[in-house]
Each structure stands twice: as structure tokens, then as C-alpha cells.
Amino acid sequence: MTGLVLAIETSCDETAAAVVDGRRILSSIVASQAELHSVYGGVVPEVAARHHLTTVNAVVDEALREAGVSLNDIARIAVTRRPGLIGALLVGVATAKALAYATGKDLVMVDHLHGHIAAVWLEPLSLDAPFVALTASGGHTRIDLVEDYTAPQLLGQTLDDAAGEAIDKGARLLGIPYPGGPGLEALARDGDPTAFDFPVGLRGRGPGLDFSYAGVKTALLYVVRDLGEEGTTARRADLAASYQEAIVRPLADRLMRAAEIHGVPAVSIGGGVAANGRLRHLVEEGAASRGLRVAIPDRSLCTDNAAMIGAAAAFSPAIPWPHYVGEDAIATAPPGGIAA
Amino acid sequence: MTTFALDTATPTPSLALVGVDGVIAELWLGRVPGGGRRVLEAAHHLLGACGVVPADLQQIVVGVGPGGFTGIRIGIATALGLGQALGIPVHGASSLEALALGATVACREGELIAPVIDARRREVFAGAYAVDADRGLRQVIAPAAWDPGDFARALAQAGPAVIAGDGAALVPALPTTRLAPDGPVQQVRAALLVARVAQEGPLPVLPHYLRLPDAEEKRLERLAAEARA
Numbered sequence: 001m002t003g004l005v006l007a008i009e010t011s012c013d014e015t016a017a018a019v020v021d022g023r024r025i026l027s028s029i030v031a032s033q034a035e036l037h038s039v040y041g042g043v044v045p046e047v048a049a050r051h052h053l054t055t056v057n058a059v060v061d062e063a064l065r066e067a068g069v070s071l072n073d074i075a076r077i078a079v080t081r082r083p084g085l086i087g088a089l090l091v092g093v094a095t096a097k098a099l100a101y102a103t104g105k106d107l108v109m110v111d112h113l114h115g116h117i118a119a120v121w122l123e124p125l126s127l128d129a130p131f132v133a134l135t136a137s138g139g140h141t142r143i144d145l146v147e148d149y150t151a152p153q154l155l156g157q158t159l160d161d162a163a164g165e166a167i168d169k170g171a172r173l174l175g176i177p178y179p180g181g182p183g184l185e186a187l188a189r190d191g192d193p194t195a196f197d198f199p200v201g202l203r204g205r206g207p208g209l210d211f212s213y214a215g216v217k218t219a220l221l222y223v224v225r226d227l228g229e230e231g232t233t234a235r236r237a238d239l240a241a242s243y244q245e246a247i248v249r250p251l252a253d254r255l256m257r258a259a260e261i262h263g264v265p266a267v268s269i270g271g272g273v274a275a276n277g278r279l280r281h282l283v284e285e286g287a288a289s290r291g292l293r294v295a296i297p298d299r300s301l302c303t304d305n306a307a308m309i310g311a312a313a314a315f316s317p318a319i320p321w322p323h324y325v326g327e328d329a330i331a332t333a334p335p336g337g338i339a340a
Numbered sequence: 341m342t343t344f345a346l347d348t349a350t351p352t353p354s355l356a357l358v359g360v361d362g363v364i365a366e367l368w369l370g371r372v373p374g375g376g377r378r379v380l381e382a383a384h385h386l387l388g389a390c391g392v393v394p395a396d397l398q399q400i401v402v403g404v405g406p407g408g409f410t411g412i413r414i415g416i417a418t419a420l421g422l423g424q425a426l427g428i429p430v431h432g433a434s435s436l437e438a439l440a441l442g443a444t445v446a447c448r449e450g451e452l453i454a455p456v457i458d459a460r461r462r463e464v465f466a467g468a469y470a471v472d473a474d475r476g477l478r479q480v481i482a483p484a485a486w487d488p489g490d491f492a493r494a495l496a497q498a499g500p501a502v503i504a505g506d507g508a509a510l511v512p513a514l515p516t517t518r519l520a521p522d523g524p525v526q527q528v529r530a531a532l533l534v535a536r537v538a539q540e541g542p543l544p545v546l547p548h549y550l551r552l553p554d555a556e557e558k559r560l561e562r563l564a565a566e567a568r569a
């Protein structure tokens with residue numbers, strides 16, 4: 001695969017653009033809206049869509065400038081088509097289609113989850129298939145078998161809440177403002193992860209690779225209620241550490257189990273929850289003890305970004321000009337997995 | 341000067357190619373859900389039918405609403421993407437004023453023109469304008485999201501008026517108002533965005549939502565309640 005790819009990502013609350021040259025990232029610009037949404041305690045789709053619209057062209061300009069290239073130098077344009085907030089996706093898709101159409105370029109429509117998985121293909125990790133990939137974020141929690149980057153296969157996923165969602169909800173119960181991930185992790189550093197025995201999702205239920213996070217969130221709610229305001233304040237660090245452990249340990253455990261079952265030599269993690277230090281530690285430790293290669297991207301490549309969309313574009317079919325003019329964004333993931 | 345104009349604020353998106361001597365071609369999409377999502381496909385066909393390629397375009401004019409939020413954003417994102425890629429200026433124009441301008445042909449002496457776009461949730465985006473001899477519009481009621489009954493009362497105060505647009509039927513009938521005839525005067529025509537820019541100059545390419553996101557409205561209500569308490 002040759003030529004520069006300009007990639008655009010607007011599926012949730014980050015407006016992102018990147019220029020990638022094969023495995024090399026020439027630029028990766030992310031305009032985060034996290035602060036904007038924090039007053040609402042979560043991502044508000046209409047607010048996100050409004051902000052993408054006023055930001056996306058400047059972010060594209062910045063990505064081109066930082067890469068030291070012009071739009072003329074770009075071979076293909078890539079954009080996140082699905083899944084995500086539809087109003088947010090549509091801004092990126094309309095922008096990418098217009099940029100590609102006006103310049104006679106081909107367009108690659110990328111699945112956001114394919115992007116998270118393909119992030120480890122980029123330098124410096126440069127992980128080659130086969131491996132198993134954990135993707136955990138506010139919207140997704142899944143493990144895929146990547147025998148080939150073009151067609152990751154779903155092995156297991158959450159049956160209810162996403163891991164990131166459980167983290168945000170737990171953080172809120174402990175009085176940590178949205179987004180709760182960094183705050184919970186900081187608090188947990190001073191706590192004992194074994195202080196409270198929160199139910200680990202689907203523990204002891206056979207060899208499955210699925211997840212469940214509804215129970216742990218409810219368990220925290222009860223403990224906080226029983227401890228009362230004073231008791232909760234006194235034990236916040238232990239609560240945070242135990243709760244975080246109940247969420248990230250099953251992620252690491254099932255990822256290792258998936259690697260064993262499928263006999264692959266490597267594991268990877270991605271998605272916003274993969275920025276969590278405890279998860280990164282557990283995955284590193286688990287992989288080392290099993291002699292597995294482990295690909296843990298830089299935090300900036302775990303959370304939503306466009307470089308990963310540019311990476312996935314290398315493994316997705318390009319739609320030749322002008323046959324994409326009628327292509328559309330799609331809110332949902334396709335049944336069973338990833339649209340490559 | 342070849343101008344490409346588009347408006348996706350209403351369920352019947354409109355596109356036009358306008359040259360120095362006037363409109364070269366116009367295209368409407370029928371009332372289909374999410375019609376705005378087809379706007380680039382429609383643009384491709386419109387340009388193709390005129391023997392024009394994107395690189396021939398010299399300027400873009402886009403309707404900034406008011407209307408459907410998603411539709412407006414697709415129109416603006418498309419316009420800005422084309423403009424960014426081609427290195428040509430993109431100008432904004434009010435979809436509501438373009439609707440008013442198109443309906444002036446149905447306007448009798450002394451009547452105001454009241455463009456009305458369906459805002460869903462039993463509201464309308466509407467305003468009212470006096471029309472002068474050379475079809476210039478003078479704002480009499482500022483565009484806003486209205487309860488249709490409240491808008492009718494405001495209009496009754498302002499004077500006799502002809503109402504046009506896909507939200508016209510939502511406004512209660514008054515002795516002093518009448519509906520514009522069916523046909524093109526009921527729709528936003530992209531070519532009239534260009535005419536509006538020629539009359540009044542361009543607007544910034546920013547959406548005229550005329551309504552806050554629900555979450556923001558609730559947040560402000562909560563803050564107001566807290567301030568009272």
C-alpha cells in the first residue's frame with residue numbers, strides 16, 4: 001500500500017484528523033470536546049455534532065500543515081463511517097466526501113472498531129497478525145481474533161454495559177467528575193484493590209470470552225449506600241481501587257485466555273480504557289508470564305484519534321471517485337462485528 | 341463566476357448552479373427522510389448534467405438554516421469541504437430569507453411575507469418581512485423558534501401577511517393571513533440563496549439553529565432554579 005492517507009474521525013466527542021504514510025504517522029491532531037461535555041456529565045450528541053462542524057476543517061488543515069503536505073499530496077481520504085453518534089459521524093462523512101469529491105480522490109470508509117484494532121499496526125509497535133485484540137472504551141468492550149488485519153473476528157463482547165461506561169458511572173458515585181477514568185485511576189493509586197470484593201463480571205461461568213459490567217456497578221451503589229457519606233469519603237481510595245480492579249482484571253484475564261485458546265503469539269489493547277495504567281500493567285504482566293508479545297499503544301493512540309482510521313484504511317477497500325457520493329454514515333455496528 | 345448553491349435545511353433539499361447570467365440549473369430532492377444525506381450525490385448529477393466539474397466552481401453559497409439540525413450540518417460540512425478542497429470562498433445565506441424571497445411573487449401590495457419552516461415538536465422557525473419595490477426584504481419579525489399560535493398572534497399585530505413554507509399549515513389561520521399557492525414558492529430554492537447574497541452580502545457560514553441543544557436548555561433551567569432557591 002503506497003501513498004499518503006488523510007483520515008478524519010468524528011464518531012463521538014473528539015474531532016480528529018491525521019496524515020499517515022503506510023505505518024508512519026506524519027501528523028495526528030485531536031480536538032477534544034471532553035471539557036465541553038463535562039458540565040452535562042456525559043457526551044451530549046447534539047453538542048458533539050455542533051462542535052464537530054465548527055472544528056473539523058481547521059483540524060484537517062492542522063493535520064496537513066503538521067505533516068508538511070498539501071491536499072494535493074494526499075492519495076486517498078479515509079473517514080469513520082460507523083458505529084457512533086449519527087449526527088457526529090455525518091459531519092465527518094460529509095466533510096470527507098466533499099474533500100475527496102472536489103479533488104478527484106478515492107474514499108475509504110472505515111469502521112471505528114477496525115481503527116482501534118489497527119492502531120497497533122502503526123509504528124513504533126508495528127504488530128503483525130496473528131494476535132488477539134482487546135478494545136475497551138465508553139461504547140465498546142470486545143475481544144477480536146486478528147488472523148488478518150482485513151477481517152478481525154469477534155470472540156467475545158460485553159453483554160450489557162461497556163467497561164468505560166462502568167468506569168464513568170462508578171466514578172460519578174465516588175464524586176469524580178466526568179470523564180471519570182483519569183480521576184478514578186488517580187484515586188485508586190492510593191487504595192487497596194482487595195479491600196472490597198466486587199463481583200467480577202461473568203466470573204466462573206465457563207470458558208466464555210464475554211463480559212458483564214451491570215453487576216459491579218450495582219454492587220458499588222449498594223456499598224456506597226451502606227457505608228454512608230462519611231464512610232464512603234473515608235474509604236474512597238479503597239473503593240476506587242477495588243472497583244477499578246473488578247473492571248480491568250476481567251479484561252486482562254479474558255485477553256490472555258483468548259490468546260491461549262487461539263494459540264496466537266501476541267496480544268494488543270486499544271480504546272479509551274486501554275489508557276488505564278492498571279489495565280496496561282495487568283496486560284503486560286499477563287503477557288510476560290505467558291511469553292506473549294504485547295502491543296500497548298501510546299495513550300494518545302488508545303483514545304479516539306484519526307491515525308488509527310488511517311491505519312485501518314490500509315486494510316479496507318477504497319471506493320473510487322465518484323462512486324462514494326451516495327455513501328452514508330451508519331450509527332450501528334454490523335451484526336457480529338466489524339465492517340472491513 | 342460559477343456559483344454552486346445548496347440548501348439542506350428542510351426535508352426538500354435544493355441545489356443550484358448559478359452563472360453570471362443567472363440560474364444555469366436547479367435541482368430539488370423530493371420529501372424523503374434524511375434527504376440531506378443525498379446532497380453530494382445530487383450535486384454530482386447536477387454538475388454532470390451541466391458539463392461542469394468541481395474545479396470549475398468559483399464560489400459556494402450554502403443555506404445556514406434555520407431548519408433540521410442534521411440537515412443544516414450536512415449542507416454546511418459539504419460546502420466547507422468543497423470550498424476547502426477547491427480553495428474557493430464559501431458564503432452563508434439564511435434559508436428562511438431565501439424562502440421569503442421566493443414567496444415575494446405571491447405577495448400582494450401591502451402584504452408582509454411570512455416564511456415558516458417546520459421546526460418539529462409543534463414549533464415553527466418563522467419570521468416576517470416587508471417587501472419593497474425591487475424585492476428587497478425588510479425584517480419585521482425576527483426569525484425565531486415559535487409556538488405556532490404565538491407566531492400567528494405576532495403576525496396579526498404586524499399586518500396582513502402571506503405565509504409560505506413547509507410549516508405554513510401549522511400556523512393557525514387568521515382573517516389577516518393567507519397561504520401562498522402550492523408550488524415552488526413553498527420551498528427553499530438554493531438559487532435564491534445566491535440572490536440573497538447579491539442583495540445583502542453573505543452571512544458567516546455558521547448554522548442558524550435558533551434553538552439550544554435539549555441538554556443545554558435543561559442545564560440552564562436547572563441553574564436558574566438553583567439561583568432562585
Ligand SMILES: [Zn+2]
Nearest residue numbers: 112137271304
Ligand atoms: Zn473509540
